[in-house]
Amino acid sequence: MLEIKNLYVRAGGHEILKGVNLRVNAGEVHSIMGPNGSGKSTLAQVLAGRETYEVTGGEVIYDGKNLLEMAPEERAREGVFMAFQYPVEIPGVGSAQFLKAALNAIRKARGLEELDAMEFLTLVKQRIKVLGMDEKLLHRSVNEGFSGGEKKRGEIFQMALLEPRLCIMDETDSGLDIDALKIVAKGVNGLRSPERAIIVVTHYQRLLDYIVPDYVHVLVDGRIVRSGGKELALELEEKGYARFEGGAGAAAPARR
Amino acid sequence: MSTPIDMIESLVSKEYKWGFVTDIEQDIVPRGLNEDVIRLISAKKEEPEWLLEWRLKAYRHWLTMKEPTWHNVHYPPIDYQNISYYAAPKEKLQSLDEVDPELLRTFEKLGIPLGEQKQLAGVAVDAVFDSVSVATTFKEKLAELGIIFCAFSEAAQRHPELVRKYLGSVVPYTDNFFATLNSAVFTDGSFCYIPKGVRCPMELSTYFRINAESTGQFERTLIIAEPGSYVSYLEGCTAPMRDENQLHAAVVELIAHDDARIKYSTIQNWYPGDKNGKGGIYNFVTKRGKCLGRNSHISWTQVETGSAITWKYPGCMLVGDNSVGEFYSVALTNNRQQADTGTKMIHIGKNTRSTIVSKGISAGYGQNTYRGMVKILKGAAGARNYTQCDSLLIGDKCGAHTFPYIEVKNSTARMEHEASTSKIGDDQIFYCNQRGISKEDAVNLIVNGFCKEVFRELPMEFAVEAQKLLGVSLEGSVG
Numbered sequence: 050m051l052e053i054k055n056l057y058v059r060a061g062g063h064e065i066l067k068g069v070n071l072r073v074n075a076g077e078v079h080s081i082m083g084p085n086g087s088g089k090s091t092l093a094q095v096l097a098g099r100e101t102y103e104v105t106g107g108e109v110i111y112d113g114k115n116l117l118e119m120a121p122e123e124r125a126r127e128g129v130f131m132a133f134q135y136p137v138e139i140p141g142v143g144s145a146q147f148l149k150a151a152l153n154a155i156r157k158a159r160g161l162e163e164l165d166a167m168e169f170l171t172l173v174k175q176r177i178k179v180l181g182m183d184e185k186l187l188h189r190s191v192n193e194g195f196s197g198g199e200k201k202r203g204e205i206f207q208m209a210l211l212e213p214r215l216c217i218m219d220e221t222d223s224g225l226d227i228d229a230l231k232i233v234a235k236g237v238n239g240l241r242s243p244e245r246a247i248i249v250v251t252h253y254q255r256l257l258d259y260i261v262p263d264y265v266h267v268l269v270d271g272r273i274v275r276s277g278g279k280e281l282a283l284e285l286e287e288k289g290y291a292r293f294e295g296g297a298g299a300a301a302p303a304r305r
Numbered sequence: 306m307s308t309p310i311d312m313i314e315s316l317v318s319k320e321y322k323w324g325f326v327t328d329i330e331q332d333i334v335p336r337g338l339n340e341d342v343i344r345l346i347s348a349k350k351e352e353p354e355w356l357l358e359w360r361l362k363a364y365r366h367w368l369t370m371k372e373p374t375w376h377n378v379h380y381p382p383i384d385y386q387n388i389s390y391y392a393a394p395k396e397k398l399q400s401l402d403e404v405d406p407e408l409l410r411t412f413e414k415l416g417i418p419l420g421e422q423k424q425l426a427g428v429a430v431d432a433v434f435d436s437v438s439v440a441t442t443f444k445e446k447l448a449e450l451g452i453i454f455c456a457f458s459e460a461a462q463r464h465p466e467l468v469r470k471y472l473g474s475v476v477p478y479t480d481n482f483f484a485t486l487n488s489a490v491f492t493d494g495s496f497c498y499i500p501k502g503v504r505c506p507m508e509l510s511t512y513f514r515i516n517a518e519s520t521g522q523f524e525r526t527l528i529i530a531e532p533g534s535y536v537s538y539l540e541g542c543t544a545p546m547r548d549e550n551q552l553h554a555a556v557v558e559l560i561a562h563d564d565a566r567i568k569y570s571t572i573q574n575w576y577p578g579d580k581n582g583k584g585g586i587y588n589f590v591t592k593r594g595k596c597l598g599r600n601s602h603i604s605w606t607q608v609e610t611g612s613a614i615t616w617k618y619p620g621c622m623l624v625g626d627n628s629v630g631e632f633y634s635v636a637l638t639n640n641r642q643q644a645d646t647g648t649k650m651i652h653i654g655k656n657t658r659s660t661i662v663s664k665g666i667s668a669g670y671g672q673n674t675y676r677g678m679v680k681i682l683k684g685a686a687g688a689r690n691y692t693q694c695d696s697l698l699i700g701d702k703c704g705a706h707t708f709p710y711i712e713v714k715n716s717t718a719r720m721e722h723e724a725s726t727s728k729i730g731d732d733q734i735f736y737c738n739q740r741g742i743s744k745e746d747a748v749n750l751i752v753n754g755f756c757k758e759v760f761r762e763l764p765m766e767f768a769v770e771a772q773k774l775l776g777v778s779l780e781g782s783v784g
Contacts, residue, residue, distance in 0.1 A: 097739050101731075121738035131739055137732040141754030150750060151740035158741070190754070191736075207740065 050075045050112060050246050051096075051215060057106035058088075058095050058271075065091045067271035068107070075214070076243040080257055080282065081250045083268035084290045089250045090134060092268070093219040096248075097131040098124050111215065125151075126158035128214030132204035132221050139191035144203075147191045148173065148210060155211055173210065180206050180236050198229040205236040216240065216247045222256040234259030254286040269293045321576055321611075322777075324546030327411045327516050331435070334391040336519060340364065343489055346391050346436075350458045350492075353465055363478040363488035370482050377674040377706055378614045378643040380587065383552060390490045392435040392517035408439055415543060416770075417512045428508045428539075429454055433524060435517050436492035443507065453498040454509050457525050460496035467498060471529055475558035475595045475622070483554040484591040487523045491556065494524035499534040499565075508537050508764055515544035515575075515586070521552040528558070530565035532598060537568040537764055543611070544576045548584045550613060555590045563598030563625065569605050570763050572771055575612035577778075580669070582641030585613025592619035593649075596628035596657075604631035605648070606762040608771040610778040613642055618676065620649030623657035623685075630659040633759040635771075637778055638671025638703070647676040647708075652685035652718070661692040664756050667703035668779060678710040681718045688718040696726045697755050699748070699779075727755075749776050 051073040058066035065088045073079050083089050095102050096109065098121030109116040116124060139147065153163040164172065177184055182202055192200055201221055208216055218237070222230055237247065237260050249260055257265075257279065265281040266273045267290070274293045275281065334345055343364055347357040372383075394405055412419050412432050419432055419440045429443035431454065438456030447454050453464060461468050478488035495511040515522050530536055544551065553575060559567050569592075578585025588611075594603035605619040621630025632648040650659035665673040673696065681688045696705035707724060729751050737747035752775060753760070760768050 099735060121735060122741055122743050125739055125741035133736065133739075137730075137736045139733050139736070139751060139754075140727060141757070142750050143754065146754075147737075147740075147742075147750065150742050150746065151737075154741035154743075154746075211740070 052110045053107070054110070055107035056095070056104065056109060058091055059103045059105050060091065060101060064105070065102075065271055066095070069268070069271070069273055071266065071273060073215075073246045073248060075246050077264065078241065078247045078249065078260065078262045079264045079266065080262040081248060081266050081268050082252065082254070082282065082285060085252070087268045088271045089252075089268055090219055093131060093217050093248075093250050096217055097121060097129065122154070126155055129217070130208050130211060130213030130215065131217040131219060132201070132208055134219040134221070134223060136192050136200045136204055138193045138195075140193050142191050144189055144191050145170070145173065145187045148207065151207070152211060176209050177206060179209065179239065181232050182206060197224040198226065201225055202229065202232060202236070205233050209236055209240060214245055216245065218247070218249045220250055220252060222251055222253060230256060231259060254282045257282045267293055321546055323415060323543035323574065324576060325414070326545045327407055329394055329405055329407045329516075331517055332391075332393050333389050333517055333520070336389045337386050338388070338390060338490070342390055346490060346492065349391065349393070350461070352458070352461050355469060356461055359472070359478065360489050363485050364490075366479055367482070367485040367489055370485060372482050376616055376645045377672070377676075377708075378616060378645045380550070380614055383587070385486075387519070388521045388552060389517070389519050390521060390523070391492060392520045393437040394434060394439065408434060411514065411516075412512065415512065415514065428510055431456060431495045431509075431511045433493050433495075433511060433513045435515060435520060435522065438493045438495075447505070447507075450503055450506070451500040452503060452505055453496065455496055457491075457494045457496045457527065460527070464496070464498070467529065468496070468527065471527055471558065471560055473558075475560060475593045476556050476591050481591060483589045484556050487525065487554050487556045487591070490521075491523045491525035494526035494555065494557075495528075496526070497528040497536060497538060499530045499536045501531040502533040503531075504534065505536040508539055510539040510541065513540065513542040515551060515553070518547055518549065518551075521554065523553075524555045526555070526557040528560070528567055528569070530559075530561045530567050532563040532565055535566045537570070539570045539572070539764060539767055541572045541574070543574050544586050546576050546579075546584065550578075550585055550587055552587045552589065553612070555592075557590070557592040557619075559594035559603055561594065561596050561598060561601035561603050561628075564600045565598060566602040567594065567604075568764075569594070569603070569619075570767060571605075571607040571609070572767060572774065573607065573609040573611055573615075574774060577611045577640065577642050578613040580640040582613065585642070586611070588612035588615045588617065590617040592617060594619075594621045594630065596621055596623045596625050596630060598628070599625040599654075600627045601625050602629040604633070604762070606633045606759065607635070608759070608763070608774065609634070609636040609644065609646065610774055615642075615644040615646050617646050618649050618678075620651070620678075621659065622651045622653060623659065624653045626654040627656050628654055629657070632659075632661045632663070633762040634662070635664045635666065635756045635759045635775070636673055637666045637775065638668070638673045639778060640669040640671065643672045645674040645676055647678075649678045650680070650690060652679075652681045652688040652690070654685065656687040657685060658689045659691075661690070661694070662758050663694045664759055665696045665705055666699065666752060666755065667696065667705050668699035669703060671703045672706070673704065674706040674708065676708045676710075679712070679720065681713045681715050683714045685715050686717050688715060690718070690720045692720075692722045694722075694724045695755070697752070698726065698728045745776075748779060752779060
């Protein structure tokens with residue numbers, strides 16, 4: 050479904066990704082781990098289409114199409130979803146209204162009929178219960194006044210609602226306590242399907258106890274230096290990233 | 306690498322689609338302002354002597370006045386001698402059948418069909434083209450209820466006692482430079498009179514259309530609501546796209562007696578000038594409502610998206626005890642537009658209440674200034690005011706400024722003032738994009754969310770039009 054070939058990305062005058070290669074098939078769950086500054090979030094954002102990042106080389110093929118040539122909203126309509134690390138607030142815009150606009154834009158692109166207000170509300174109320182989220186959050190403006198945990202769970206809720214084909218989770222676990230983490234994982238696991246691919250970008254192994262990946266990749270200094278199965282994550286937990294990093298002075302991730 | 310904002314800002318804005326000119330034979334008085342011009346205008350309108358005298362008094366007073374400069378808008382000096390003060394279609398109009406079909410077509414193109422079969426049901430329209438009212442629909446039907454809805458010039462002839470009683474009672478001819486000028490050279494506008502206890506069964510509206518070049522438009526509107534009556538009135542306006550600036554200096558006076566209610570809504574869409582600031586209407590308007598009676602209520606709702614420069618403060622004088630004044634406004638400045646707008650609420654009687662909700666949206670290089678005055682006089686015991694003043698900035702080249710004036714002379718007054726400034730950032734647009742929402746839709750969502758408190762106050766038929774207008778005016782501005 051997704052093929053990243055030799056991707057080079059620059060931002061703020063620095064080269065961040067230096068030749069990333071990755072292949073993700075439908076039905077698979079991949080985890081991308083790495084130390085701070087390795088380029089994990091950059092990779093996620095570039096896939097989503099954030100224009101502050103400049104692609105200087107390589108290509109990304111999604112479903113046989115050139116992903117990098119598509120505007121972010123086009124990518125979304127083709128089924129690419131990113132759960133943001135820091136979901137932004139949009140005061141004045143009701144969550145329900147926003148979600149309905151998003152869902153209908155995606156449904157339209159899929160040749161489905163748009164949902165009216167009643168149909169939409171019914172669907173949303175069903176789904177929100179699954180994530181253990183309060184219905185009242187729908188009455189608030191998008192992410193306004195949401196706690197960190199509520200924002201992250203909101204991202205997963207949106208993912209469940211929009212039913213994407215490629216889910217990219219950008220450090221969704223950062224800032225979550227164990228209970229919130231379990232709820233998020235439950236939501237994500239509920240979306241596993243042979244037609245769907247999930248990329249979990251994370252710093253810590255902990256999330257992967259609950260969202261067990263098929264493949265783990267280690268991203269260090271803008272390149273994937275090692276790939277393996279889920280055991281690789283445990284190995285990283287035990288031994289740290291140091292041995293993958295060129296040069297001295299690289300800190301190991303904090304132990305829990 | 307350009308951000309979404311840069312890319313969007315470079316999109317060509319949609320052309321002002323009301324910018325056409327109507328090719329019709331017009332009677333245009335040569336440019337210049339002097340007593341002869343005023344006598345000519347008065348004669349063309351067949352006005353009574355006392356009205357001509359009033360105009361001349363105003364003109365002579367105007368000659369002694371100096372144009373004010375305290376505003377936060379900038380424009381080159383206006384040459385008052387280089388304006389024509391009267392322009393009207395050549396044919397004298399008695400009935401709709403006699404109206405030049407080109408005129409009817411013009412209004413139809415603007416969405417205001419005047420022909421019998423196509424008239425908007427539920428809305429009576431007075432159509433004003435340059436200096437004259439060309440048609441007023443449903444006049445007879447309203448007259449059956451005792452409601453007078455006609456052109457101001459007609460009212461001066463047919464209902465002189467009413468005009469004489471109320472003209473200048475809310476905005477005296479000495480009030481300010483532009484109101485004084487208007488008092489001397491005003492041409493046409495609407496006159497509404499709602500008799501005691503009558504609830505006007507339809508929306509009354511006036512549509513102002515500037516057509517001739519090098520003219521100014523000086524309309525005068527007077528609305529009187531007798532005790533226990535209700536009227537909802539809407540004004541709309543557009544003008545052709547021209548390189549020159551044209552002056553629009555109107556005066557609107559509202560009088561509400563005991564237990565009466567006047568709801569005045571405006572959707573202002575004068576040509577705003579091109580994206581470099583060339584051309585566009587100067588909209589310098591004095592609008593004031595007098596809540597004369599006990600429990601009277603006047604509310605102003607405005608959506609201002611056009612005009613190169615807007616300078617207006619629709620206000621209320623809360624004279625009657627328990628009277629209520631409200632002001633709801635969305636003012637948009639895009640490209641090179643400037644606005645210095647707000648309201649004045651003067652609390653005079655007891656237990657009066659005022660509400661101000663002002664939403665300013667700045668985009669492009671637009672400069673939006675809110676100037677609000679809340680004045681509580683000594684005798685205004687128990688006065689209450691709530692003011693909410695919010696600014697939304699789109700992109701990083703525009704500006705929002707706030708000048709609140711609060712003057713309280715009675716210790717039992719209660720005032721609340723809230724203000725906020727926010728920005729539509731790249732992050733928010735990208736978040737919407739990543740959920741499948743296009744850039745234009747994202748901006749519309751955010752702007753509509755921002756304005757919804759004001760749109761809620763508009764008569765239903767016009768709320769939809771206002772939302773669309775905001776969308777069109779913002780096109781190509783997103784950033």
